[in-house]
Amino acid sequence: MTGPPLLEVDGLRVEYPSKAGPTYPVDGVSFSIDRGEVVALVGESGCGKSLTSLALLRLVPNPGRVAPGSVVRLDGQDVGRLENEALRAIRGGRIGLVFQDPNTSLNPVLTIGYQVLEAVTAHRRLGKTEAKQRVLALLEEVGIPDPLARYRSYPHELSGGLKQRVMIAIALAGEPDLLIADEPTTALDVTIQAQILELLERLRATRRMAVLLITHDLGVVAGRAGRVLVMYAGRLVESGPTDRIFSDPAHPYTQALLRSIPRLTGPIDRLAPIAGVVPQSAAWPLGCRFHPRCPLAVPACSSETPPWRATAPGHEAQCWLVEGTR
Amino acid sequence: MTGSLAVTLRRALSQSDARVAAVTLAALLTFAVVVPIVVPGWREMPNLGAGAEPPSWAHPFGTDTLSRDLFARVAYGGRISLAIAGLAALLSLSIGTGIGLMAGYAGGVVDTLLMRFVDAALAVPRLFILLLMLAAWDRVPLPAFIAVLGLTGWFGTSRLVRAEVLRVRAEPFVAAAKNLGAGAARTIFRHLLPNVLGVVLVSAALSIGEVILLEAGLSFLGVGVQPPTPSWGAMVLDGRDALTTTPWTILFPGVAILVTVLAVNVLADALRAAFDPRSA
Amino acid sequence: MTPLLEVTELVKHFENGGGLLRAQHAIHAVNGVSFSIDRGETLALVGESGSGKTTVGKTVLRLLEPTSGSLRFDGTDLLAATRNELRTLRRRLQIVFQDPYGSLDPRMTVGASVAEGIEIHRLVPKAEIANRVGQLLTEVGLDPALAEKYPHEFSGGQRQRIGIARALAVDPDFIVLDEPVSALDVSVQAQIINLLLDLQRDRGLAYLFIGHDLGVVRHLAGRIAVMYFGRIVEIGSRDEVLERPRHPYTQALISAVPVPEPGSARTRIVLPGDPPSPLVQPSGCPFASRCFHPAKNATCASQRPLLRQLRGAEVACHHAE
Numbered sequence: 001m002t003g004p005p006l007l008e009v010d011g012l013r014v015e016y017p018s019k020a021g022p023t024y025p026v027d028g029v030s031f032s033i034d035r036g037e038v039v040a041l042v043g044e045s046g047c048g049k050s051l052t053s054l055a056l057l058r059l060v061p062n063p064g065r066v067a068p069g070s071v072v073r074l075d076g077q078d079v080g081r082l083e084n085e086a087l088r089a090i091r092g093g094r095i096g097l098v099f100q101d102p103n104t105s106l107n108p109v110l111t112i113g114y115q116v117l118e119a120v121t122a123h124r125r126l127g128k129t130e131a132k133q134r135v136l137a138l139l140e141e142v143g144i145p146d147p148l149a150r151y152r153s154y155p156h157e158l159s160g161g162l163k164q165r166v167m168i169a170i171a172l173a174g175e176p177d178l179l180i181a182d183e184p185t186t187a188l189d190v191t192i193q194a195q196i197l198e199l200l201e202r203l204r205a206t207r208r209m210a211v212l213l214i215t216h217d218l219g220v221v222a223g224r225a226g227r228v229l230v231m232y233a234g235r236l237v238e239s240g241p242t243d244r245i246f247s248d249p250a251h252p253y254t255q256a257l258l259r260s261i262p263r264l265t266g267p268i269d270r271l272a273p274i275a276g277v278v279p280q281s282a283a284w285p286l287g288c289r290f291h292p293r294c295p296l297a298v299p300a301c302s303s304e305t306p307p308w309r310a311t312a313p314g315h316e317a318q319c320w321l322v323e324g325t326r
Numbered sequence: 327m328t329g330s331l332a333v334t335l336r337r338a339l340s341q342s343d344a345r346v347a348a349v350t351l352a353a354l355l356t357f358a359v360v361v362p363i364v365v366p367g368w369r370e371m372p373n374l375g376a377g378a379e380p381p382s383w384a385h386p387f388g389t390d391t392l393s394r395d396l397f398a399r400v401a402y403g404g405r406i407s408l409a410i411a412g413l414a415a416l417l418s419l420s421i422g423t424g425i426g427l428m429a430g431y432a433g434g435v436v437d438t439l440l441m442r443f444v445d446a447a448l449a450v451p452r453l454f455i456l457l458l459m460l461a462a463w464d465r466v467p468l469p470a471f472i473a474v475l476g477l478t479g480w481f482g483t484s485r486l487v488r489a490e491v492l493r494v495r496a497e498p499f500v501a502a503a504k505n506l507g508a509g510a511a512r513t514i515f516r517h518l519l520p521n522v523l524g525v526v527l528v529s530a531a532l533s534i535g536e537v538i539l540l541e542a543g544l545s546f547l548g549v550g551v552q553p554p555t556p557s558w559g560a561m562v563l564d565g566r567d568a569l570t571t572t573p574w575t576i577l578f579p580g581v582a583i584l585v586t587v588l589a590v591n592v593l594a595d596a597l598r599a600a601f602d603p604r605s606a
Numbered sequence: 607m608t609p610l611l612e613v614t615e616l617v618k619h620f621e622n623g624g625g626l627l628r629a630q631h632a633i634h635a636v637n638g639v640s641f642s643i644d645r646g647e648t649l650a651l652v653g654e655s656g657s658g659k660t661t662v663g664k665t666v667l668r669l670l671e672p673t674s675g676s677l678r679f680d681g682t683d684l685l686a687a688t689r690n691e692l693r694t695l696r697r698r699l700q701i702v703f704q705d706p707y708g709s710l711d712p713r714m715t716v717g718a719s720v721a722e723g724i725e726i727h728r729l730v731p732k733a734e735i736a737n738r739v740g741q742l743l744t745e746v747g748l749d750p751a752l753a754e755k756y757p758h759e760f761s762g763g764q765r766q767r768i769g770i771a772r773a774l775a776v777d778p779d780f781i782v783l784d785e786p787v788s789a790l791d792v793s794v795q796a797q798i799i800n801l802l803l804d805l806q807r808d809r810g811l812a813y814l815f816i817g818h819d820l821g822v823v824r825h826l827a828g829r830i831a832v833m834y835f836g837r838i839v840e841i842g843s844r845d846e847v848l849e850r851p852r853h854p855y856t857q858a859l860i861s862a863v864p865v866p867e868p869g870s871a872r873t874r875i876v877l878p879g880d881p882p883s884p885l886v887q888p889s890g891c892p893f894a895s896r897c898f899h900p901a902k903n904a905t906c907a908s909q910r911p912l913l914r915q916l917r918g919a920e921v922a923c924h925h926a927e
Binding site: 044045159160161162190191192193194195197198216217218219220221222246256257258260261262263264265268270271272273274277278 | 762763792822848860880
């Protein structure tokens with residue numbers, strides 16, 4: 001793809017103050033997303049993947065903040081330098097957000113129609129009928145049956161799957177170039193999950209919208225994302241085309257993660273868990289952060305942060321053991 | 327339970343504001359217990375007719391219009407006020423916690439009956455109930471006064487405790503205990519009570535403040551502590567007309583009430599946190 | 607040999623609403639479920655939320671009272687048991703919950719939680735309780751020195767281990783595993799699955815595993831029952847149900863599982879719509895409204911299919927072969 005990427009993130013860190021000095025739950029994350037591309041950010045709970053997405057919009061919960069020196073560019077424009085007005089035009093405007101739990105993301109006392117309307121009129125001045133037309137069109141687009149009837153419904157009258165569709169409609173109201181979907185299907189049943197993933201793929205194709213899909217489930221990623229970013233303990237450890245990440249994972253963490261998944265096909269062996277527990281941001285290990293749990297660790301791993309090395313075009317891992325070029 | 331009581335207390339007192347509150351309360355108690363022994367003249371009127379005198383070396387808190395020493399009176403009033411507040415709050419908290427646990431654990435008809443009764447009781451102003459009950463006596467004996475205050479103060483607490491019990495009872499760990507064979511007593515005392523103690527302590531802080539002020543109001547209406555026996559509340563109300571002329575007559579009992587209520591609140595908050603192992 | 611647990615025509619309705627001005631509704635959570643579990647085996651109950659699988663698990667333990675049906679454990683009628691008999695039986699039937707946060711009393715040390723069952727049933731002399739708790743913690747892969755700590759000091763996976771130790775403390779024959787790994791990360795999930803398999807092998811435990819992740823179920827269960835709308839729609843051996851699913855719902859469920867293999871040549875079946883409301887009982891097949899079976903016809907809408915024996919599995923579908 002030519003031209004600057006849609007989103008460029010460079011050295012993103014999120015800082016939280018604590019008595020023992022600041023901690024960095026997100027600690028130097030760099031990646032980019034092109035227009036119309038689906039990128040998956042994968043990691044286990046506590047790795048900082050959700051915080052990364054919030055940091056892109058400067059929505060880090062108190063008392064945290066995006067550390068100085070972090071760069072987030074949208075279309076070449078530095079989001080970190082924007083004032084409130086301009087920042088608001090991006091939040092829910094050029095970048096839409098969908099959260100994990102549709103049951104708590106909607107206000108229970110307001111109608112569906114009102115809540116989508118609010119999103120529609122937040123970014124554009126529209127006449128009453130025009131705005132309502134727009135809401136109905138959005139509800140239609142995300143596959144809500146009988147939008148006119150649903151306009152007056154309250155959230156509790158809708159199933160979890162329909163509520164998540166409403167959340168997506170709200171995220172689409174600002175005509176975003178990038179949709180951040182943070183575990184959009186985790187709270188849903190598998191058959192409903194398939195529906196929502198299908199919908200996201202359709203929207204990406206028809207709107208040429210980029211999607212940042214944040215998930216813990218490598219199964220959700222396969223066949224949905226073009227590229228995968230694997231995150232561990234506040235840092236990216238591997239990035240590459242989805243097919244390669246699954247067929248030829250370079251980082252021992254990615255390899256171990258793939259081995260630990262109970263699968264529907266193949267021999268029913270004993271599972272291969274990753275030993276130990278995920279470290280906490282107050283005590284990230286020195287060197288490679290995976291080294292205490294890594295079966296392949298060598299002495300260098302515990303003292304120095306490994307460099308990024310490329311094993312193939314566009315496929316890189318941050319590991320001492322990876323043979324490749326920087 | 328959360329370790330031993332001593333551990334909990336030590337944890338509560340590890341915070342400096344809680345230590346200040348505890349020391350303050352202890353000082354107030356000592357003041358109320360010791361001073362009336364050393365300075366017994368709380369009802370003597372040596373200079374009747376001289377009017378109220380401002381604080382001096384002889385009378386550190388000044389005297390009131392009847393020339394009674396306010397230092398001695400505030401101390402003696404403290405005995406009365408603190409005893410009433412402490413015992414009445416203890417009584418109402420015990421009843422409220424018991425009823426709340428019973429209603430929340432038993433559910434069904436027991437819960438409905440108890441809570442409808444509480445609804446009805448809460449609909450009637452407490453002062454009105456108190457006046458009705460206290461009208462039975464010419465001169466209310468102190469134990470009866472405390473009992474009546476305690477018996478009318480548990481409605482709100484029972485409501486709070488019941489709501490908390492309903493929340494805790496739905497947690498899987500209660501089902502796990504039941505499945506291990508735990509009976510009602512074990513479920514209530516090992517699992518429910520420790521998990522609702524936080525609410526009880528918040529309720530305790532509110533209730534002590536409320537009782538001190540209620541006692542003042544009742545004494546003023548003539549059905550509480552009777553003159554010449556002083557209580558902090560009664561002294562504040564006695565001196566209310568003197569605010570501009572002899573402010574010291576209400577300053578000292580007023581400050582005593584304020585400091586007590588504040589200290590109790592801080593201490594209750596620290597205890598609530600200390601009872602919760604997650605806040606350690 | 608009689609099965610360890612025998613569940614026959616289990617029904618559980620929840621009465622809902624029913625105020626002064628509202629009519630009372632019954633939520634039909636479980637509508638007649640029958641199965642049995644042998645010693646040392648695992649049956650998985652699979653289904654989506656609202657399918658009634660968790661309700662079955664709780665009713666089997668009488669944490670919920672069944673509306674009708676029969677429950678027999680090791681030959682004893684669980685529903686006819688007196689309070690004292692039930693207390694003794696409960697020792698042999700345990701449960702591990704989904705939520706690693708709510709399943710332990712936050713005010714009790716984990717040692718006290720694990721010791722609770724031992725105290726209630728007086729299984730060992732008082733002086734030996736601490737020792738026994740230490741053994742149990744070791745058995746589930748935790749350091750016995752952690753007994754003095756409180757639940758909030760542990761990670762989700764560690765808490766599940768503690769929950770398992772609490773269940774094991776009373777030496778049960780049978781454990782209901784209510785989605786015990788759903789809330790855990792994959793790497794930790796695998797640790798717990800391996801632990802459950804080891805314990806089953808060492809202690810001869812029987813499991814009723816309630817879950818929705820078919821990959822996990824495949825690794826744990828020898829037999830699988832698929833539930834939809836309060837009924838079992840397909841039940842059979844692991845291989846029959848997963849390799850040769852006969853019921854269209856089972857087929858859709860398997861096809862919807864996200865598989866970590868891009869470009870795997872599976873046909874995806876995306877079911878339309880949501881499961882029906884549990885307030886209304888459809889007269890025909892409850893799955894008919896979402897069914898994609900080419901032979902779907904008027905019979906499906908009018909007649910409820912009963913489980914029938916097909917080769918290797920029982921299936922509730924008019925058109926399954």
